[in-house]
Amino acid sequence: MASKDSILIAAIVASQVAPPFMFSGVAVALPSMGVELEAGATTLGLVATVFLAGSLAFLLPIGRLADATDKRTIYKLALLGFAIATALIGWVSWIPGILLLRLVQGVMSAAIAATGPALVADIVPPERRGKAYGALLGAVYAGLTLGPVCAGLLIRVASWRAVFFVGAALLMLAYLLVALTLPSRWRRSTQPAQLPSSALIVAAVSCVVAGSATLRSGSLGIGLLAAGILLSVLFVLVQRRLDDPLLDVRGLARHPIMRDALLVQLLVYMSAYCLVFMLSIYTQVSLGQTAQTSGLLLALASLLMAAAAPIAGALSDRAPPRVIASVGVAAVLACTLMATQLGPETSLIYVAGIVVMQGLGFGLFASPNMTIIMNSATARTLGVASALSAKSRALGMILGMLVGVVLISAKLGDAPVEEHPREFNEVVVIAFAVLSGVGTLALLISLFTGRRAPAQPTS
Known part of the structure; x- marks a missing residue:
């Protein structure tokens, strides 16, 4: 890869830290925001939900627009828009205004997700994309890991507003870095x-x-x-x-490699997100740990993902990426099987083992599977492929949350979880049994895809 291209990739990778940093950091800032602005739980839930809706709903339209015009321009404008909206939230004290700005943040996040991996595919040849995607996802997981830690520190020494001001500064730095290294190539859309x-x-x-x-x-x-x-x-x-559809459903149905990789990704994210959701409650309700201990334990998974993703990406340039991805799926399945044995007397070390297995498995899976998806796309559909990848991840997370919420509601109704630890522990066992079935299906699909996929990327 030419030195100029290496600089471009480094700039794109570095810019990937700020958005997830803001996403995870805001979750820590919500309680303090609620106290100062006198906002209830429902309103604070909207602050999170509006962002998620914007970031997921606009993925495909923006991906299509990026393919038709210029991914570089849209990526830079998204970073700039994200930075401005984030800074304004730090100044605003009006809840409707904050909700509107959170929606803008979500749309800008969708643009970043739809164009970032596509830009990498534009610059890096297929046989070297694994390492680049590993670095990109490593940066994302690093941002997710640092967000809660830094947000907690900023709230302690300043206020929740400092989280948004620091996030805006990071996003502006990312924008300047990309703007100086990534020239635009805008063209008028003919679609x-x-x-x-x-x-x-x-x-x-x-x-x-x-x-x-x-x-x-x-x-x-x-x-x-x-x-x-x-x-x-x-x-x-x-x-x-x-x-000329927004999403070529018929083409996707005829493209088994991309279709199956997207499905496996959805199932793995469903399993992983539900695991995090359930373990967060389990460690506090069943094991009596503090929220801080629970948070640090779960942060270990993100830290391992950040470390493993670049390694797995580099390996996928030397070995078939579906093989490495399948190993990652198997590790995620193993951690859900381990979780079916959780009980009120389970040691924290055993829970940590589950978290470690999940983090390593996820790290091994993510970048090779991203390589499979993006190498399966043509040059004119890279933005849509990137958007589909982000959408399958987000839908998997939503489905994982739904599994947990439905099982808890069916068993406990509206009763507080902390008042019924024994019943909740039964829910945990059922949930991880369901996730084990999901993981088994994901592994079978991943292995089947591997037998059909070519040894090296072709597009």
Whole structure:
């Protein structure tokens, strides 16, 4: 790779730290924000949900726009927009204004997710992409790990507003770094805007996210979730009838390598996110650990992901990436099987072993699977492929959360979890039994994909 390209990749990788830093750091800042602004739990939930809705709903439209115009320009504008919105949140004390700015943050996050991996694919030849994606994902996991730690420190010495000001500074630094090294190549789009399809997918995803976030509230959450599913089905049916669709559903169905890699990614993220969700509650309710101890324990997984992803990415340039990804899936499956043995007397060391296995497995899986997805795309659909990858990750996380919420609601109803540790422990065992089945399916699909996939990337 030429030295100029190496500098471009380094700039893109470095810029990937700031967005996840803000995403994970804000979660720590929400309680302090609620106290100062006198916001209740529902409002604080909206602060998180609005961001997630924006970041997931706009992925495909932005990915399509990036392919039709210029991924570089959109990436730079997204970093700049994210920085400005983040700085403004630090100044605002009006909840509706904060919610609007969080939506802007989410849309900018979608643009970064839809263009970052696609830019790497534009610059790096297929046979060397594994190392680049490993570094990129390592930066993402580093941001996720540092976010809560730094946010907690900033809140202690200053206030929740400092989290947004520091995040804005990091994002602005990332923008300047990319702006100075990545020249734009804007071109006028010759493709139709696909506004009806874009509106349909935005509405569908927004309903799914809102329904998932309010599922325990009863009929409203169920209704929104059902509406989201129906709109998603309608979106697929509409795309199948269009000559130039927003998402080529028929082409994806004929492309088993990308399709299966996306499905495996969804299943693995579903398993991993539900595991984190359940372990966070389990360590505090069943084992009596503090929130700080629980947070540090779970942060170990992100730290191991950040360390393992670059190594796995480099290995996937030397060996078939689906083999390395399958090893990662097997490790994630192993940790869910270990988790089925959790009980009220389980040692913290055993739980730490589960977290370590998950972190290593996830790190081994993520970058090789990203390589498979992006190497399966053509040059003119890299933005859409990148958006699909991000969407499958986010949908997997939502499904993982739904598994946990549905099982807890079915067993405990509206009763506080901390008042029923024995019943919650039964939920934990059931949840990880379900996740073990999900992990087994993911491993079988991954191995089957491996037998069909070529040994080296071809596009």
